Amino acid sequence: MKYSTKLSDALHILVFLSLGTNQRPTSARIAKSVKTHPAYIRQLMAVLKNAGIISNTQGQANATLTREPCEITVFDVYRAVEGNKPLLHWDVDTNPECGVGIYIQLTIADFYQEIQETAEKKMRSITLQAIIEKYYSKLTRLD
Amino acid sequence: MKYSTKLSDALHILVFLSLGTNQRPTSARIAKSVKTHPAYIRQLMAVLKNAGIISNTQGQANATLTREPCEITVFDVYRAVEGNKPLLHWDVDTNPECGVGIYIQLTIADFYQEIQETAEKKMRSITLQAIIEKYYSKLTRLD
DNA sequence: TTGAGATGTTATTATAAAAATTACATGTTG
DNA sequence: CAACATGTAATTTTTATAATAACATCTCAA
Numbered sequence: 185m186k187y188s189t190k191l192s193d194a195l196h197i198l199v200f201l202s203l204g205t206n207q208r209p210t211s212a213r214i215a216k217s218v219k220t221h222p223a224y225i226r227q228l229m230a231v232l233k234n235a236g237i238i239s240n241t242q243g244q245a246n247a248t249l250t251r252e253p254c255e256i257t258v259f260d261v262y263r264a265v266e267g268n269k270p271l272l273h274w275d276v277d278t279n280p281e282c283g284v285g286i287y288i289q290l291t292i293a294d295f296y297q298e299i300q301e302t303a304e305k306k307m308r309s310i311t312l313q314a315i316i317e318k319y320y321s322k323l324t325r326l327d
Numbered sequence: 328m329k330y331s332t333k334l335s336d337a338l339h340i341l342v343f344l345s346l347g348t349n350q351r352p353t354s355a356r357i358a359k360s361v362k363t364h365p366a367y368i369r370q371l372m373a374v375l376k377n378a379g380i381i382s383n384t385q386g387q388a389n390a391t392l393t394r395e396p397c398e399i400t401v402f403d404v405y406r407a408v409e410g411n412k413p414l415l416h417w418d419v420d421t422n423p424e425c426g427v428g429i430y431i432q433l434t435i436a437d438f439y440q441e442i443q444e445t446a447e448k449k450m451r452s453i454t455l456q457a458i459i460e461k462y463y464s465k466l467t468r469l470d
Numbered sequence: 471t472t473g474a475g476a477t478g479t480t481a482t483t484a485t486a487a488a489a490a491t492t493a494c495a496t497g498t499t500g
Numbered sequence: 501c502a503a504c505a506t507g508t509a510a511t512t513t514t515t516a517t518a519a520t521a522a523c524a525t526c527t528c529a530a
Contacts, residue, residue, distance in 0.1 A: 185328010185487050185516040187416040192435050193518095196418065199431050210476070219421050221519050226477060242477045243526035258438065271414040271446065273330040275339065278362050288342050291462040292335050295401065299449050303414065306445040310438050319434040328487040328516050336489095353505070364490050369506060385506045386497035476527075483520070490513065498505070 190265040191258075193218055194228050195315065198261065201238065202253055202316055208245040228265065235264035253316055259307035271303055272296045333408040334401075336361055337371050338458065341404065344381065345396055345459055351388040371408065378407035396459055402450035414446055415439045 196218050201209055211222040211229065218225065229247060232238045237256060240247045249256065274293045278286055339361050344352055354365040354372065361368065372390060375381045380399060383390045392399065417436045421429050 185330075185514090186485060186518065187328070187487075188517065189416055189418040190517085191415060192418040192432060195435055196421070196431050199434075208476095212476090217421065218418065221521095222477095223479090223520070224518065227479085230478065240477075241527080243475080243528080245476060247477095258442075272334060273332055275332040275335040275361065278339070278360065287465050288339050288458075288462055289335060291458055291465055292338055294461060295453050295458060298453070299401075299446055302449040303442055303446045306442045310441070315431075315434055315438060318437060319431055322430050322434055328485090329489065329514065330516075331488065333488085351505095355505090365506095366491070366493095366508090367489065370508080373507065383506075384497080386499080386504080388505060390506095471530100473530090474528090476525100478525075479523090481521085483518105485516105485518075487516090488514080490511100492511075493509090494507100495509100496505100496507075499503090500501105 188266065188269075190228065191262050193220070193224075194232060194261050194265045195258070195312070197225065197228060197232065198237070198249065198253075198256065198312055199316055199319060201247055201249060202312065209247050210245040231265055232261070235260070237261065237264060249312075252313070254311050254313035256312040257308050258310040258312075258315075259304055262304075262307055270296060270300050272299060331409065331412075333371065334405050336363065336367075337375060337404050337408045338401070338455070340368065340371060340375065341380070341392065341396075341399065341455055342459060342462060344390055344392055345455065352390050353388040374408055375404070378403070380404065380407060392455075395456070397454050397456035399455040400451050401453040401455075401458075402447055405447075405450055413439060413443050415442060 197214055200214050200217055207213060211225040215222040215225045229238065229240060233240050233247075236250055237260060238247050239250050274289050274296055276289070278289050340357055343357050343360060350356060354368040358365040358368045372381065372383060376383050376390075379393055380403060381390050382393050417432050417439055419432070421432050
């Protein structure tokens with residue numbers, strides 16, 4: 185399949201909103217920046233709105249963050265756009281007849297869960313604020 | 328796309344080899360346990376062999392681990408089968424005309440790298456030995 | 471009140487990464 | 501030599517995702 189870039193694109197949207205250019209944040213303008221289709225942006229924004237991360241009104245291009253960038257974490261956005269989809273996938277379809285098969289995968293699932301929690305903890309520690317700051321520093325000095 | 332289960336399947340193979348049943352570990356037998364195609368198992372085993380995790384001889388079904396299960400980590404297997412593929416993917420194809428576009432994604436890439444390293448550190452801490460032990464404990468008591 | 475322009479939402483199509491499968495060369499052993 | 505195994509490349513199928521289309525609904529200003 186294609187790789188999911190939903191998290192990246194959703195973060196892109198949030199940074200775009202934070203920058204607050206003098207132009208209204210229409211789905212068309214954001215789509216141009218992300219280089220994608222406006223409808224896809226609207227879909228992501230609907231999800232972000234549903235998760236309470238942004239607010240919006242139909243008919244108007246007035247999307248804004250519902251809270252400060254320092255209070256929005258990468259994990260909030262990940263959960264919003266990816267739901268419960270994990271980073272690693274165990275093999276659901278093994279042979280149930282073979283005792284080894286299913287129990288190995290269930291064991292692997294346990295360890296994947298540990299890896300997931302570790303990654304999620306890290307995601308919780310990264311705020312939109314941090315992303316914006318690093319973005320600005322990239323703009324000024326080229327590091 | 329489909330989700331990759333290469334890591335899970337490769338770990339499955341390694342546990343299968345560790346268990347050391349009285350039957351030879353042919354790709355056909357392992358495939359039956361994983362419920363997949365023998366050629367796919369051979370492909371994964373070729374990768375594991377190439378990474379120095381197992382040894383094998385063509386024509387014989389004599390695959391074995393090259394080192395103790397406590398010296399093989401989940402990360403070793405991840406690197407072997409997934410190469411440099413990361414857990415999270417930033418959006419490579421943004422608008423270069425829009426300063427926001429590419430620099431946001433480069434910034435996101437930096438933070439993804441941090442998340443990646445955190446997850447990899449965790450993966451390094453999980454050994455095949457630990458998986459085998461947990462597997463056995465699942466077999467005996469049902470937890 | 472009407473029209474331009476915006477979001478909201480569903481459905482369909484295209485893309486791409488992965489597993490499944492095929493085919494066959496090559497190696498091993500009895 | 502025959503049966504059976506791995507090694508490997510090529511092709512096909514599957515499937516999660518992005519792209520796109522279509523249209524309802526909302527907002528605002530002329």
